[in-house]
Amino acid sequence: MSGSQASRPVAAPARGPAGPRGPMGGMVPPGAKAQNFGPSAKRLLGTLRTDMPQLITVLVFGVLSVALSVTGPKILGEGTNIVFAGFVSLQVPEGMSRQEVIDGLIAQGNQQQADMLSAMDFTPGAGVDFARLSWILGLVLVIYLLASLFGWLQARILNGVVQRAMNRLRIQVEEKIHRLPLSYFDKVQRGELLSRVTNDVDNIGQTMQQTLSQVVISLLTVIGVLVMMFVISPLLAMIALVTIPLTILITVVVAKRSQKLFVAQWAATGVLNARVEETFSGHAVVKVFGHQxxxxxxxxxxxxxxxxxxxxxxxxxGIIMPAMMFIGNLVYVAIAVVGGLQVAGGLMSIGDVQAFIQYSRQFTQPLSQLGSMANLLQSGIASAERVFELLDEEEQTPDADDAQTAPADAGHLEFDDVSFRYLPDKPLIEGLSLEAMPGSTIAIVGPTGAGKTTLVNLIMRFYDVDSGRIALDGVDTRGMTRGDLRARTGMVLQDTWLFAGTIRENIAYGRPGATEEELLAAATAAYVDRFVHALPDGYDTMLDDEATNLSVGERQLVTIARAFLADPRLLILDEATSSVDTRTELLIQRAMSRLREDRTAFVIAHRLSTIRDADLILVMENGAIVEQGDHDALLAARGAYWRLYNAQFEAPVEEESEPVH
Structure with missing residues (x-):
């Protein structure tokens, strides 16, 4: 099939801030009705279910990394005790026992110092035990290296899990787009759809990449640190626990307000992308009409x-992080004060207080991180909602399991009492019947909005009829697969569509398995061969996305060559020669005559001079055939066709003959 899809009547465009947007102006703003955070987050996490073994491995490595990390401060606390005890031992007379030093302080009335020293293990005059201190520091170094290794492995595996999940999600989106009915693309702007496929999916991937690992580590760290805190001092641990309800309260309050804003952010981004895509595509038109x-x-x-x-x-x-830091600092001060009193009272060693202060930081930091990740999660879930909304769109009716296949040389097309409407309350085609025999050329003419292009949409099953049937060699097209039907049809439209690639590749798109000889024969028949040798690389000349290095007429010739190569049984020409000059049009008409041999051809024409040799001309008005016959007979009838013909060929003469006042 060649060319771009035909334009279709759609609902009256809704006017938004930017006014109507052409044929897609009736677009409903995306994200206007967002899903709840919980169900969307659950569904997003469900995309990871395929990689459950890897996720379990991630969890195991996370537990090992956190377990090693939280034991570090406790062991370092023992090192602090060794250093402090060594300096204290140098301050007391050598030769005395530890108990004698404590009893001496009590006798002197220094009860507080005695209580503090009673919590230490020191030998008077011995100094710092550097051998034991070195062993502890070496052990801590090994622990932290292993913790970093497990953390790195966890992040690496999780990265693979997330990227595979996003790969599957993109595949789902791509497959979904191919299953959507054409009516969906009538109501959604292309830029908005691209925003969901690219920006939103990328944002989901970044969110999962940045939050999943951090959430796992943060939760495990909170649990592990809390256990160590209670081991060291239940009293100080209870003080630290105050941060948890405060963190939850702040996060919930902020999340409720920010969720709607993130949905609005990505919805507005989609609208902006649609505006940019639309404006850049029609940049020349904007310039011509001075609408900059x-x-x-x-x-x-x-x-x-x-x-x-x-x-x-x-x-x-962003309020979450500063609030968490403020609460964490308050808890830090409280722990420092109470911990100092515990040391002074001999209830804790100074190493334990140091370890606990480290744990308090380790405890509040993941809580702050969990809070600050709320904005990332809100943004990611908002994007997920938009992608899921696309995935949940109603799909086109699937092909029947017992689909029939028309004969290979099918070409007898019949409309039997066909009725169709785009909108339920606006009839378009009512009770239409016509028959096209193999090898015949059927021309369809009529004013704009008469339903000419709609006939093409129904033949191609871009839309299904509401009642009646369309049969190809006696087989109802609704009983055929869409692929089988369209494989038998070649289409050349007024608006050319070429992709970035060589001219050879664009022609071969009509039939990828064609030989070089067949491709060159199609190019010659469509007169592409007449201009292609003047290009730098001939058939291997690269075209950009919009084929701007070819003229409009040359682009049309390439699409016609593509239709030649497809060798279809049904041929649809929608103003296919309107973009070429008169001489080229005559050449193409001759080529089309050869192409139409033994094929059923439907030609939609506005220039009536191009369809004089048609076997049957159908004149349509308001979705109904009001006249049919050949060119001479319709002119002799002096009806609707005669009026259209005069409007094109006689009106300019009449205008020129009018006197100028």
Missing amino acids: REVESDFRAENDAVYQASFGAQFIS
Whole structure:
């Protein structure tokens, strides 16, 4: 099939801040009705279910990394006790026992110092035990190295899990797009759809990459540190626990406010992307009609909407980290004061207090990280909602399991009492019947909106009929697979569609398995061979995304060559020669005559001079065939066709003959 899809009537465009958007103006703003955070997060995590063994490995490595990390401060505390005890031992007379030193302090009335020394293990005059201190420091070094190794392995495996999940999600989105009905693309802007497929999926991947590992480590760290805190001092541990309800309260309050803002942020981003894509695609039209200021004004308004939503979302969610740091500092001060009193009272060693202060930092830091990750999670879930909304869209009716296949040389097409409407309350085609015999050329003419292109949409099953049937050699097209039907059909549209690649590849798109001789024969028949040798690399000339290095007429010739190569039984030409000059049009008409031999051809034409040799001309008005016959007979009838013909060929003469006042 060649060319881009035909344009279709759609609902009256809804007017938003930027006004109507052409045929897609009725787009419903994405994200207007977002899902709840919980179900969306659960569904997102469900995408990881395939990699459950790897996730278990990640959890095991996370536990090992955290377990080693939380034992470090406790062991370092023992090193602090060794250093402090060594310096204290140098301050007391050598030869005395530890108990004699403590009893002497009590006798002198220094009860507080005695209590503090009673919590230490020292030998008067011995100094610092550097051998034991070195062993402890070496052990801590090994522990931290192993903790880092397990943490790195965990992050590496999790990265693979997330990237595979995003790969599967992109595949789901790609497959979903191919299963969506054409009506979906009528109501959604291309830039908005691209934003969901690219920006939103990328944002989901970044969110999962940055948060999953951190969430696992943070939760395990909180549990591990809390256990060590209770081992060292239940009293100080209870003080540290105050941060948990405060953290939960702040996070919940902020998350409720920021979720709507993140949804609005990504919805506004989709609208802005649609605006940019639309404006850049029609940049020449904008320039010609001098609408730069209006476009800039619309862009500024939509860009400002993105700014306002993004700023609000980031500002609200950004409150979490400073609040967590403030609470953590308060807890730190409380632990330092109470811990100092515990040391002074001989209830704790100074090494334990040092370890506990480290644990308090390790405890509040993951809580702060969990709180600050709320903005990332909110943003990621907002994007996930938009992607899931796409994945949940209603799909086109699947092909029947017992689908029939039309004969290989099928070409007898019949419309039997066909009725169709795009919108339920706006009839378009009612009770249409016609028959196209193999090898015949059927021309369809009529005013804009008469339903000409709709016939093409129904033949191709871009839409299914509401009632009646369309049969190809007696087989209802709804009983055939769409792929089988479209494989028998070649289409050349007024709006050319070429992809980035060589001219050879674009022609071969019609039939990838064609030989070089067949490809060159198609190019010659479509007169591509007449201009391609003037290009730097001939058939291997690279075309960009919009094939701007070819003229409009040359692009059309390439799409016609593509249809030649496809060798279809049904041929649909929708104003296929309207973009070429008169001489080339005559050449193409001759080529089309050869192409139409033994094939059923439908030609939609506005220039009536191009369809004079058609076997049957159908004149449509308001979805109904009001006249049919050949060119001469319809002119003789002096009806609708005669009026259309006069409007094209006689009106200019009449206007020129009018006197100038």
